[in-house]
Amino acid sequence: MSTLLKADNITKTYRDHRALDQVSVHIPDQSIFGLLGPNGAGKTTLIRIINQIIGADQGTILFDNEPLRSKHVLRIGYLPEERGLYKKMEVGEQSIYLARLKGLKRQEARKLLTGWFEKFDLMPWWGKKVEELSKGMQQKVQFIITVLHKPRLLIFDEPFSGFDPINVNLLKEEILKLREEGSTIIFSTHNMDSVEELCDHIALINRSKLVLEGDVREVRKNHSTRLYEAELEQVHTPVEQMLDGRFQLVDIEKHLESMTVRIRITKEATPNELLQSLLTSGQLTSFRELTPTMNDIFIKQVTGEYPTGKMQKTDPFIQAGQQ
Amino acid sequence: MSKIATIIRREFLSRVKKKSFVAMTILGPVLMAAIVIVPVLVAQLSDSDYSVAIVDDSGLFAQDFRDRDNIYFTPLDTDIDNAIERMHDGRFDAVLHIPEVAFQAPSSLRLFSAKSVNFNAKLLIENILKLEFESMKLSSAGIDEEVLRSIESPVSIRAIRISNDGEQMTDYPEISMGLGFVGGFLIYIFIFLFGSQVLRGVLEEKTSRIVEIIVSSVKPFQLMMGKIFGVGLVGLTQFLIWIFLTLAIVGGFQAAAPEMFRFTPDEEVFITGGQVLNPEELQTQREAIQQHDTMAGELLAGLSAINIPVMVLSFIFYFLGGYLLYAALFAAIGSAVDNEADTQQFMLPVTIPLLLALIMTQMVVTNPGGTVALWLSMIPFTSPVIMMARIPFGVSYAELALSAALLVAGFMFTTWVAAKIYRTGILMYGKKVDYKELWKWMRHS
Numbered sequence: 001m002s003t004l005l006k007a008d009n010i011t012k013t014y015r016d017h018r019a020l021d022q023v024s025v026h027i028p029d030q031s032i033f034g035l036l037g038p039n040g041a042g043k044t045t046l047i048r049i050i051n052q053i054i055g056a057d058q059g060t061i062l063f064d065n066e067p068l069r070s071k072h073v074l075r076i077g078y079l080p081e082e083r084g085l086y087k088k089m090e091v092g093e094q095s096i097y098l099a100r101l102k103g104l105k106r107q108e109a110r111k112l113l114t115g116w117f118e119k120f121d122l123m124p125w126w127g128k129k130v131e132e133l134s135k136g137m138q139q140k141v142q143f144i145i146t147v148l149h150k151p152r153l154l155i156f157d158e159p160f161s162g163f164d165p166i167n168v169n170l171l172k173e174e175i176l177k178l179r180e181e182g183s184t185i186i187f188s189t190h191n192m193d194s195v196e197e198l199c200d201h202i203a204l205i206n207r208s209k210l211v212l213e214g215d216v217r218e219v220r221k222n223h224s225t226r227l228y229e230a231e232l233e234q235v236h237t238p239v240e241q242m243l244d245g246r247f248q249l250v251d252i253e254k255h256l257e258s259m260t261v262r263i264r265i266t267k268e269a270t271p272n273e274l275l276q277s278l279l280t281s282g283q284l285t286s287f288r289e290l291t292p293t294m295n296d297i298f299i300k301q302v303t304g305e306y307p308t309g310k311m312q313k314t315d316p317f318i319q320a321g322q323q
Numbered sequence: 324m325s326k327i328a329t330i331i332r333r334e335f336l337s338r339v340k341k342k343s344f345v346a347m348t349i350l351g352p353v354l355m356a357a358i359v360i361v362p363v364l365v366a367q368l369s370d371s372d373y374s375v376a377i378v379d380d381s382g383l384f385a386q387d388f389r390d391r392d393n394i395y396f397t398p399l400d401t402d403i404d405n406a407i408e409r410m411h412d413g414r415f416d417a418v419l420h421i422p423e424v425a426f427q428a429p430s431s432l433r434l435f436s437a438k439s440v441n442f443n444a445k446l447l448i449e450n451i452l453k454l455e456f457e458s459m460k461l462s463s464a465g466i467d468e469e470v471l472r473s474i475e476s477p478v479s480i481r482a483i484r485i486s487n488d489g490e491q492m493t494d495y496p497e498i499s500m501g502l503g504f505v506g507g508f509l510i511y512i513f514i515f516l517f518g519s520q521v522l523r524g525v526l527e528e529k530t531s532r533i534v535e536i537i538v539s540s541v542k543p544f545q546l547m548m549g550k551i552f553g554v555g556l557v558g559l560t561q562f563l564i565w566i567f568l569t570l571a572i573v574g575g576f577q578a579a580a581p582e583m584f585r586f587t588p589d590e591e592v593f594i595t596g597g598q599v600l601n602p603e604e605l606q607t608q609r610e611a612i613q614q615h616d617t618m619a620g621e622l623l624a625g626l627s628a629i630n631i632p633v634m635v636l637s638f639i640f641y642f643l644g645g646y647l648l649y650a651a652l653f654a655a656i657g658s659a660v661d662n663e664a665d666t667q668q669f670m671l672p673v674t675i676p677l678l679l680a681l682i683m684t685q686m687v688v689t690n691p692g693g694t695v696a697l698w699l700s701m702i703p704f705t706s707p708v709i710m711m712a713r714i715p716f717g718v719s720y721a722e723l724a725l726s727a728a729l730l731v732a733g734f735m736f737t738t739w740v741a742a743k744i745y746r747t748g749i750l751m752y753g754k755k756v757d758y759k760e761l762w763k764w765m766r767h768s
Contacts, residue, residue, distance in 0.1 A: 015767055051539040053750070070542070078539040082752065084532030089337060100329050101540035145536070 003062075004029040004153060004184045005050065010059035012045055019045040020056070021208040027153075027186065027201070030179060034199035034216075035188040036294060041205045043188045044081060047155055050186075051078050064152065074103040077151035081158040081188075083142050085130045092117075092126035095145055102149040109148070116144040120170075136167055143171060147178060154178060155186045172198065192294040204298050211301045216294075223297045226265050227290040228274060233258045235282035242277045262290065326541045327549045334524065334553025339560065348561055352568035360576050373441045375434075375448070376415040378406045380423045387455050394444045407435055416441065419448060426456060499715035500688040506638060506711035507684040511677060514645050514707065517558040518653040522666065524550050525657030525749070534749045543746045547658075548738075551650045555643060562642070630717075637714050640727065645707025648734035649673065655741035658748030659756045659764075668757075680708035691716035701726050703733025740765060 005027040012020040020042045027033045035043050048054045050061065052073060061068040063075075086094055092113065099109035117123045120140045125133055133141070139162060147154060154175075160168045175198070179185055187199065196202075202219060204212040212219065227250065232239070239261050243249060246269035251262040265274050271289070278284055292300070299305075338344055374395045379385035380403075388396035397415065399406050406418045417436035425432055434440060434448065458468060525547075528534040537546055656669040680699065687696040691713045699709040700718075706726050710718070747764040748756070 015763060048750070053535070053538050053543075073540055076539070078536070080532075080535040080539070082532045082535055084536075086337075086527070086533055087531055097329070097333050098536065098540070101326055101537065142536070 002029045003027065004064060006060075006062040007046070007050065008060050010046065010049060010056045010061070012042075012049065012054070012056050018208050020049075023059075023205065023208070023210045025203045025210065025213060027184060030182060030184055031200045032175070032179060032185045032187065032198050034192070034196070034202040034294075035186055035205065036192045036202055036298065037190060037205035039190050041190075042208045043190075043205055044157060046205070047078070047157055047186070047188055050153075050155065051076060074149065075152045077102075077146040077149065077154045079142060079146040079154075079156045079159055081161070085138060085141065087131040088129055090127055091122070091130055091133065091141060094130060095141060095148075098145045099148050102151075104149050112148050113144065116148065120144065135162060136164060139163055140167070143174075147174070147183075150181070151183065153184050153186070155188070157188045158190070159187065160189075160191075192298060196294045202294065204294075204301060206298075206302050212297070219294075219297065220291055223292050223300065225290065225292060227262060228265065228271060229260065229262050229286075229288055229290050230278050230284060231258055231260050231286040232278065232281060233283040233285055235259060237281050239278070239281050242281045244277075247274060247277070258285065327545050327552070330541070330546060330549025331553040331556065334550050335556050335560075338520070338554065338557045344557070344561070348564050349568070351561070351565045352572055355565065355569045356572035356576070360573065373417070373444050374415045375444055376406050376410065376418045377421065378403045378418060379421045381421055381425050383426065384421055384452065384455055387451055388448075391447060392443075394441070394447055403435075410435065410437055417444065421452075425452075426459065429456065496716070499691070502634070502715040503688045503691070503712035504684060506634070506714065507681065507687075507708040510638070510642055510645055510707045510711050511681045513558055513562065513642055514649050514677060515674075517554050517646055518649045520554050520557070521551055521650045522653040522657040523663075524554065525654050525745070526660070526663060526666075529658065529749055529752075530662065538749070543749060544742050547651075547654050547742060547745050551647065551654060555646050555650065558646065559639070559643070634714060637723070638711060641707040641711055641730070644703075644727070644730040644734055648703055648707075648730065648737050649677065651734065651738040651741035655744040655748070655761075658745040659751075659761060660748075661752060665756075669761075676702075676704035677708070680705035684708060684712045687712045688716075697722070701729055703730045706730055706733075 003026050005025075007026075008024045010020050010023045011018070023042070023046060025033075025035070025046070035046065037043050045054070049056045050068070052068065052070060063072045066072075089097075092110075095113050096106060096109045099113065100106060104112070114123070117126060122137060122140060122144075125137065130138060130141075143159075146156075156175075159171065163171065175185060196216070199216055201214065202212070202216055203210060214222075239252070239259075240249060243263070246266050248264045248266065249261065250264055251260075253260040261278075263274060265271065275284075275287060278287070372393050372395060374397060375388075377385050377388060377396055377398045378401065379398060385398035388398075390396060399409075399418075401409075403418065403420045406415075406420075409415060410418050416438070417434055417440060420433040420435065422428075422431045422433075429452070432452070434445060461468060461471060528537070528546075534546075541549075652673050656666055656673065659669065660666050683695070683699055683705070687693075687699065687709055690696060696709065696713055699705045700713050700722070706729065710723075710726055714723075743765045744761055747767075754760075
């Protein structure tokens with residue numbers, strides 16, 4: 001897969017602190033790339049540098065194999081975290097204005113906007129002032145403006161903040177469609193779970209430094225804790241007796257009719273062997289690997305250990321809505 | 324470049340379409356025209372007839388009162404009580420009572436009226452009696468009235484400016500002062516009005532958080548310049564519409580009622596003592612009228628002596644130059660703060676030179692060629708206002724060129740400084756900014 005954006009050794013120092021320190025990210029073409037990290041890690045600084053809003057002190061950026069130049073802004077769409085519109089300006093007129101700043105002709109912009117507005121049921125609001133729109137509708141308008149000029153690279157900084165769950169789904173669908181049509185997407189968020197399932201690639205930034213980068217499955221695999229969870233019914237032989245030294249029983253929960261066990265397997269064993277052992281213990285109703293979430297991986301990267309408590313996949317949609 | 328044009332277009336149209344702009348654009352000339360027309364109208368409306376009955380117990384003065392304008396005098400042969408009764412019947416508006424001892428004790432004079440006294444009538448009566456008393460006193464002192472009048476010598480110096488090559492030009496300092504003051508004041512108002520519009524515009528973009536969306540498409544400098552040019556264009560448009568509409572309204576009134584604007588010199592009140600004017604007196608009267616005519620002529624000559632094209636062109640130049648200089652600073656202030664209340668601390672140093680220029684205008688118009696005037700018309704921060712005040716008096720082209728060049732350099736400098744602050748400021752939220760901070764932004768960006 002070719003690389004659309006190649007940023008190498010980006011360093012940016014503000015007067016009192018270093019916002020980015022030798023950060024390199026390579027964003028594959030047509031991928032969904034998660035730029036993850038806590039607040040203040042330097043994500044927005046990196047995004048602003050890619051958008052050429054500010055300049056880097058050091059480092060190089062290639063966009064589509066060309067050094068990043070001002071003409072490239074026309075091929076990038078950016079939805080900033082701090083976003084808004086002119087409150088007193090009419091929605092349609094304002095959308096055309098912002099589209100024209102992205103290089104679209106007036107007629108072309110009007111045509112494209114009409115399509116999007118109809119899709120999002122915004123057409124009746126075309127002639128209204130922005131301040132008359134609900135926050136959700138304003139967000140939709142901002143999204144449309146970001147993607148209207150069919151950019152090669154789309155950058156969303158905390159895209160789902162302030163959206164209700166229904167609109168989050170709508171947006172996710174649209175974003176996936178845009179990827180199908182050839183766009184590359186960067187998601188920047190501190191709420192890692194919210195975009196985890198969408199991303200093919202991720203980069204973790206913490207305290208101005210890149211701490212992790214790569215394919216999501218690779219990252220997961222590399223961070224596998226080899227921890228498995230099984231549910232058993234009609235247990236006739238205690239699980240402990242069935243496990244030899246290659247398995248380590250982490251946790252056991254006994255219920256009325258069933259039990260849940262969490263077992264870590266050592267390097268010498270395979271999940272299949274664990275499964276076989278469990279099968280001899282009773283009726284197996286469920287078996288799965290407890291994979292660390294990006295959040296867990298991130299916390300491990302930063303603090304050196306996984307967060308306490310059970311590792312469980314949280315529902316990204318609920319997370320997004322709660323933010 | 325086309326992006327700046329797009330921004331200018333939005334900035335211009337979004338302001339011109341506002342109801343407040345339309346209202347100001349129409350009301351402005353109406354107000355300006357009203358300043359010219361209303362006094363004329365009021366003067367005419369208040370000129371209803373006013374009749375004064377005179378009860379002259381001394382029998383000396385009744386014949387000296389001549390009807391004038393809309394004030395009519397009627398000598399009565401009755402006593403004062405009767406006259407007042409008649410006034411209450413509505414035959415007269417007022418009754419003047421001249422007691423027998425009036426000449427010796429002028430404070431015994433009385434003007435009775437049912438309603439409040441017409442001020443003009445009171446003034447006229449006082450004037451007539453004063454002259455009459457004086458003339459009587461002169462006679463009793465043995466001084467001939469003719470002698471006295473021949474002593475009166477009106478002096479009016481004609482000021483002439485003479486250039487190096489001997490070209491002579493009459494100077495009309497009073498008219499130049501008026502024009503200079505108006506010009507300087509207009510520049511001041513315009514810079515303030517539209518400079519603060521730039522500030523509010525920048526602040527709006529920052530607080531509405533649209534700015535980051537825009538600067539991902541255009542350079543911050545382009546956005547700043549687009550706004551400054553757009554608002555400047557609004558100012559220029561409004562100014563030109565004002566001039567045009569004011570001329571149209573005043574012209575319209577002039578065409579509709581030309582007699583309203585005709586210049587009618589006041590007649591002098593001459594004491595004739597009830598006699599027919601002798602030739603010599605006629606001569607004096609003619610001279611007085613001539614004097615009036617020269618004054619009116621002088622006004623016209625004075626206006627035509629002003630180089631109108633230079634006035635208008637330099638007004639437009641100094642308005643634009645001064646506006647660009649200050650608008651850049653206003654934009655920088657707008658970018659540095661988070662809300663309108665925080666602008667105060669930065670507004671002061673920007674407004675002080677402008678205010679100083681306005682205050683100094685009074686001094687400059689009294690001595691337009693002085694050192695202070697010269698310097699203030701060179702410093703770019705004060706030159707737009709001060710130069711406009713100097714131009715009606717005539718400024719050499721060399722001085723104009725130098726001042727203009729300095730102004731251009733000045734606004735290029737402020738734009739350069741402002742752009743540095745603006746670039747950092749628009750993306751900075753929630754930070755209390757002071758001068759030290761601004762200085763760092765300037766140095767580090």
